[in-house]
Each structure stands twice: as C-alpha cells, then as structure tokens.
Amino acid sequence: MDYKKYIAERLHAEGVSAEELAALIVCPPDPAMGDYALPCFKLAKTLRKSPVAIAESLCADFTADEVIGKAEAVNGYLNFTVNRTGMVGDILKKVLSEGARYGASDMGGGRVVCIDYSSVNIAKRFHIGHLSTTVLGAAIYRIMNFLGYKAVGINHLGDYGTQFGKLISAYKLWGDREEVEKQGVSALNELYVRWHKEAETHPEMEDEARAYFKKIEEKDPECLALFDWFKELTLKDVARIYELLDVRFDSYAGESFYSDKMAPVVEELREKGLLKESQGAQIVDLEAYDMPPCIILKKDGSSLYATRDMAAAIYRKNTYDFYKCLYVVAYQQNLHFKQFFKVLELMGKPWAKDLVHVAYGMVSLEEGAMSTRKGNVVFLEDVIDKCIEKAYAIVSEKNPDLENKEEVAKKVGVGAVIFGALYNSKIKDIVFSYDKVLNFEGETSVYVQYTCARANSVLQKAGDAAGYAVPASLTAEEFDLARALDAFPETVLSAAEKYEPCLISRLCVDIAQKFNKFYFNCKILTAEREELKNFRLALTKATLQTLTNALSLLGIGVPEKM
RNA sequence: GCGCCGUUAGCUCAGCUGGAUAGAGCGUUGGUCUACGGAACCAAAGGCCAGGAGUUCGAAUCUCUUACGGCGCGCCA
Numbered sequence: 247m248d249y250k251k252y253i254a255e256r257l258h259a260e261g262v263s264a265e266e267l268a269a270l271i272v273c274p275p276d277p278a279m280g281d282y283a284l285p286c287f288k289l290a291k292t293l294r295k296s297p298v299a300i301a302e303s304l305c306a307d308f309t310a311d312e313v314i315g316k317a318e319a320v321n322g323y324l325n326f327t328v329n330r331t332g333m334v335g336d337i338l339k340k341v342l343s344e345g346a347r348y349g350a351s352d353m354g355g356g357r358v359v360c361i362d363y364s365s366v367n368i369a370k371r372f373h374i375g376h377l378s379t380t381v382l383g384a385a386i387y388r389i390m391n392f393l394g395y396k397a398v399g400i401n402h403l404g405d406y407g408t409q410f411g412k413l414i415s416a417y418k419l420w421g422d423r424e425e426v427e428k429q430g431v432s433a434l435n436e437l438y439v440r441w442h443k444e445a446e447t448h449p450e451m452e453d454e455a456r457a458y459f460k461k462i463e464e465k466d467p468e469c470l471a472l473f474d475w476f477k478e479l480t481l482k483d484v485a486r487i488y489e490l491l492d493v494r495f496d497s498y499a500g501e502s503f504y505s506d507k508m509a510p511v512v513e514e515l516r517e518k519g520l521l522k523e524s525q526g527a528q529i530v531d532l533e534a535y536d537m538p539p540c541i542i543l544k545k546d547g548s549s550l551y552a553t554r555d556m557a558a559a560i561y562r563k564n565t566y567d568f569y570k571c572l573y574v575v576a577y578q579q580n581l582h583f584k585q586f587f588k589v590l591e592l593m594g595k596p597w598a599k600d601l602v603h604v605a606y607g608m609v610s611l612e613e614g615a616m617s618t619r620k621g622n623v624v625f626l627e628d629v630i631d632k633c634i635e636k637a638y639a640i641v642s643e644k645n646p647d648l649e650n651k652e653e654v655a656k657k658v659g660v661g662a663v664i665f666g667a668l669y670n671s672k673i674k675d676i677v678f679s680y681d682k683v684l685n686f687e688g689e690t691s692v693y694v695q696y697t698c699a700r701a702n703s704v705l706q707k708a709g710d711a712a713g714y715a716v717p718a719s720l721t722a723e724e725f726d727l728a729r730a731l732d733a734f735p736e737t738v739l740s741a742a743e744k745y746e747p748c749l750i751s752r753l754c755v756d757i758a759q760k761f762n763k764f765y766f767n768c769k770i771l772t773a774e775r776e777e778l779k780n781f782r783l784a785l786t787k788a789t790l791q792t793l794t795n796a797l798s799l800l801g802i803g804v805p806e807k808m
Numbered sequence: 809g810c811g812c813c814g815u816u817a818g819c820u821c822a823g824c825u826g827g828a829u830a831g832a833g834c835g836u837u838g839g840u841c842u843a844c845g846g847a848a849c850c851a852a853a854g855g856c857c858a859g860g861a862g863u864u865c866g867a868a869u870c871u872c873u874u875a876c877g878g879c880g881c882g883c884c885a
Binding site: 321527537545554578582607699756 | 821825865879
C-alpha cells in the first residue's frame with residue numbers, strides 16, 4: 247500500500263489537497279525519528295501559521311490507527327511511525343507472491359521503445375570504449391521490457407565510410423586470406439593500423455582509399471565481396487562478446503543500410519525550404535537556435551552522418567512507430583544529436599520530441615585517450631577473460647568441491663565487468679584500470695552475488711518452510727532490510743525514467759549490506775521460536791528474489807553457490 | 809572565443825524534485841565470532857560539499873560569477 251497517500255488522506259489542512267500533502271512527505275534521515283515525515287515549512291505560507299504551530303495542530307487532529315501507530319510534532323516536522331509489523335507483512339507478501347515479476351509493471355502498454363546501442367564498427371575489435379553503450383543499452387532494454395514496453399534493440403553498425411576503402415587498400419597491399427580468415431578482426435585491425443602508419447609518409451594512399459570506397463558504393467563485385475567478408479568476420483567476432491554479456495539485438499541495420507534512403511530526406515528538406523547552400527555545401531541553418539549549421543551534403547554531393555541519422559530516424563518511425571527512440575551514445579556527440587533532432591523538428595515531424603540522446607561519459611586509459619589507429623587500446627574480451635580467470639582462481643580456492651566452477655566463474659567474472667560499468671552515474675568519465683575491474687571487494691557485484699549465495703545456502707538448509715507470521719516486534723535489521731526491498735519497484739521506475747541503470751546497482755548493494763547486517767545479528771535457522779524462524783526465512787527468500795530480479799535487469803546472473 | 813558537462817573524505821563515488829547531524833566502498837587504525845558460508849560484521853580517524861555572491865524559514869542541491877578539468881564547435885563518424 248501507499249503509505250504516503252494513506253497518511254496524507256488522514257491529515258486535515260485547509261486549502262491543501264491530499265495529493266499535495268503526499269508529495270511533501272519524505273523519509274526521515276534517522277529511523278529513530280519515525281518512518282515518514284511531513285516537513286511543514288512549505289505550508290506556512292498558505293496556512294499563514296508557523297511551521298511549528300502547523301505540525302502541532304496537525305498532530306493534535308491526527309488519530310493513530312492500526313496502520314499508523316504514532317504521530318509526533320518536532321520542530322516543524324510531523325513524524326509518523328507506522329505499524330511496522332503490518333508494513334513488513336505487506337512487503338513480504340508482495341515480493342513472494344510476485345516472484346520473478348516483483349518490480350515489473352505493465353505501464354508500458356506494449357508501446358515500442360527503440361534503443362540504438364553498442365553500434366559496432368566493422369573491422370574494429372571490441373574494446374572497453376564500447377562497453378558503456380553496450381551494457382547501458384542492454385540494461386535499458388531489459389528495464390523497458392520489464393515495465394511493459396516493447397524494446398527494439400538496434401545495432402547501428404558502423405559499416406560505411408572511407409575507412410573501408412583504407413582497409414581494402416591495406417588488404418590488397420599486405421593481406422593474406424588464410425591469415426585473415428584465421429585471425430579474424432585482429433588481423434583486420436593490424437592491417438588498419440599498418441595502413442595509417444604507412445599513409446603518414448605516403449599521402450597518395452588516401453586517394454587510393456577513397457577510390458576503393460567509391461567502388462564499394464558502386465557495388466564493384468570484388469570490393470563488395472571483400473567488404474561483406476570483413477563485415478561477417480566482425481560480427482562473428484563480436485557475437486562471442488554479446489554471448490558472454492547476454493546482449494541481443496532485434497536489428498543490425500547500420501549505416502550502409504541507409505545509403506539508399508537519404509535522397510528522399512534531402513528532397514524533403516529542399517521542398518520545405520530548409521536547405522541552403524553555404525561554401526558549396528548544403529546545410530540547414532540553425533543560427534536561430536544558437537547552433538552551428540547542420541551539414542546535409544558535402545560540396546561533392548555526398549552525404550554525412552547527420553543525413554544518415556535522419557534517414558534512420560524516419561525509417562524507424564515508419565517501421566516501428568516508436569513511442570521513444572533512444573540513442574545510447576557518448577556525450578562527445580551532444581551537439582550532433584541536438585542538431586539533427588532540431589532539423590527533424592523543423593521538418594515538421596511531431597515525433598522529433600521523442601528522440602532522446604542517452605549520453606554517457608568517456609573512457610580513457612591511464613596513459614591517455616584510446617585510439618584504434620594508434621593501437622593503444624584495451625580489448626574487452628581480454629578484460630572479461632582476466633576477470634573470469636581471477637574468479638575461477640578464487641572459487642577454486644574457497645570452494646574446491648564445487649562441480650560447476652567454470653559456470654560460476656563466468657557469472658562472477660562477467661558480472662564484475664558489467665557491474666563496474668553500471669555502478670556510477672553514466673555521465674561520469676571513466677579511467678580504465680585493471681586494478682579497478684579486478685577488484686572484487688566492497689561495492690561490487692561479487693559482494694551482491696556472495697550475499698545471494700549465503701541466502702541460498704540458508705534456504706536450502708531450511709528445506710520447505712511452513713507459513714510465516716511477522717512478529718509484533720521487529721529488530722531494526724529486519725525492518726531496514728524489508729524497507730530496502732520495498733524500494734525496488736520505484737527504483738526500477740526511476741531508472742527507466744532517467745535512463746540510469748546505476749540506480750538499480752546501487753540498490754543491490756544497499757540491499758546486500760542490509761541483508762548481511764540482518765544475517766550477522768539475527769539468527770535465522772536457530773531462531774528461538776519456530777514462527778520467528780519462518781518469518782526470517784521468508785525475509786531471506788524475499789531478499790534473494792529481489793536481488794535476482796535486480797541483477798537480471800543488469801544482465802548479471804546469480805550462482806546458487808560460489 | 810562560444811557552448812555543453814564535471815568538481816563532495818587520502819582515492820573511487822552516492823546524496824531522491826531544496827529539508828533535521830553530508831553518506832558508502834577502498835585505503836589506514838583497532839575490534840567482533842566456537843561460523844545459518846569470514847568473499848561477512850562493528851568501531852575510530854578523515855569534509856570550508858572547488859572559491860565568491862545571491863534567492864529563503866532552510867542550499868551539496870536553485871541562480872549568477874570565478875577557477876580548474878573533460879568534450880564539442882562545416883564538409884570524419
């Protein structure tokens with residue numbers, strides 16, 4: 247039940263509605279003060295009384311009942327203490343009856359949310375710079391589905407541009423089919439790096455690359471075949487990582503997919519009088535909106551990034567009729583998104599307001615920015631492998647008899663990589679270090695998974711527990727834990743609203759901490775009474791359920807034992 | 809130069825739409841248990857919330873400004 251609403255409806259403040267009161271109610275910083283509080287300061291103006299007087303008069307009119315046990319006026323705050331037994335009973339009942347659906351909702355009503363994320367570049371190996379978009383997008387994808395939306399995952403492949411001309415040029419110069427077939431993208435990566443090194447002293451190579459790219463566009467059979475081959479190799483390579491991270495896509499329509507869908511967009515812009523010539527290029531002037539112009543066509547008539555993104559947005563609207571279309575892309579591209587969103591708006595697309603750039607911070611190495619061309623990158627697969635390796639070593643040491651060590655190590659290692667990427671606000675920059683990802687202590691997924699394993703172990707020892715009854719007097723640990731579980735559904739909502747999966751990660755750690763305190767201070771299996779034991783088991787089960795649901799939204803599995 | 813973002817404990821970060829004494833983890837120091845999994849728990853030390861001004865009953869939170877850092881500003885994506 248909604249306690250804030252319940253309290254608000256039982257208060258009588260003239261000229262202030264129950265909704266307004268409910269919105270003011272907060273949780274006090276110290277549970278000793280109460281479970282809910284109404285700060286009366288804002289009411290002072292409308293009621294024309296001092297906050298202290300308001301709190302006191304509201305308190306005098308308030309009659310306690312079986313739900314709200316006590317109201318108390320303290321320095322302008324009106325503090326309420328709920329009937330904790332009833333509250334905890336409600337929470338447990340809800341979690342246990344809803345099970346894997348606890349926290350879920352049908353509020354989305356099946357509306358479509360397109361999510362553009364991961365968006366790998368052909369012929370480049372997946373590195374840690376791609377981790378944020380992939381893992382953020384995948385989490386948002388799951389969260390949206392959990393809330394009843396229909397998420398459509400789109401991997402907007404970077405499969406178009408002069409760099410593929412460079413690659414063909416490099417392959418023709420030094421490539422070996424067998425070698426590339428065997429080494430896959432790493433071989434392509436090397437060719438690409440080598441090409442750039444050589445091009446520094448042989449600028450004429452740039453022209454050659456441009457010529458090759460033009461051949462791809464003109465569908466020259468040989469170049470196209472090579473290009474398709476490179477694409478296939480890349481997708482095969484990246485599939486391993488997606489498999490590990492449990493990431494899926496509904497569409498792989500990338501940049502080249504839109505190569506024949508841009509002309510109508512340009513035509514529409516022209517018809518609507520938005521296009522303007524400037525320095526030989528075709529632009530949309532955005533000066534009125536304090537932005538630099540958006541370039542639609544280069545002076546040689548070829549298209550640009552913005553043109554393709556507009557074609558893609560229109561295509562997505564026509565194909566999926568989305569309610570929202572999200573772009574999980576680093577903040578580096580803030581301006582680009584602002585610009586083409588604005589151009590679509592100027593074209594009279596009412597849905598332009600439904601396009602959202604979900605921006606996140608940049609990843610760098612301790613020695614500076616990453617660069618595929620220069621070759622200083624950290625490949626994600628290496629990171630994941632090292633994490634799994636370390637997890638395996640620890641599991642083997644702590645639990646040598648475990649049968650499925652590989653499986654457990656995989657869940658733990660991969661979990662650490664994902665959780666590390668989803669623990670802080672997405673906008674923060676990240677300086678990658680192996681020390682950090684390989685640290686399994688403190689506020690980490692490993693701590694949360696360990697907590698689950700503990701809970702599991704207790705539940706398995708208990709066997710089938712009979713019905714439980716919430717005791718009349720609860721320990722602080724029991725109550726705090728139950729309240730943390732109660733926060734899950736609204737945390738999922740706000741994670742969806744703000745596109746911030748880290749809210750869920752944070753709650754996982756909070757719940758785990760509260761469970762461990764409870765576990766340490768309250769005996770479960772050896773509780774002094776049978777009903778108390780059953781209640782604590784129910785609380786343990788509810789904790790495990792909530793953590794499992796929360797972690798699964800992030801893409802992290804929960805091993806039974808570890 | 810202009811624009812966007814960031815700045816909170818030694819380090820990495822939370823802090824809900826302005827509310828009561830600013831919180832975690834790591835690190836440091838010292839503890840807890842005959843243990844339902846010690847990958848745990850507790851405690852101590854550590855803060856001019858980058859500086860300044862304002863808004864009001866009240867500001868880490870809102871406004872302005874300065875400093876420092878990151879990113880972006882026409883034919884790359």
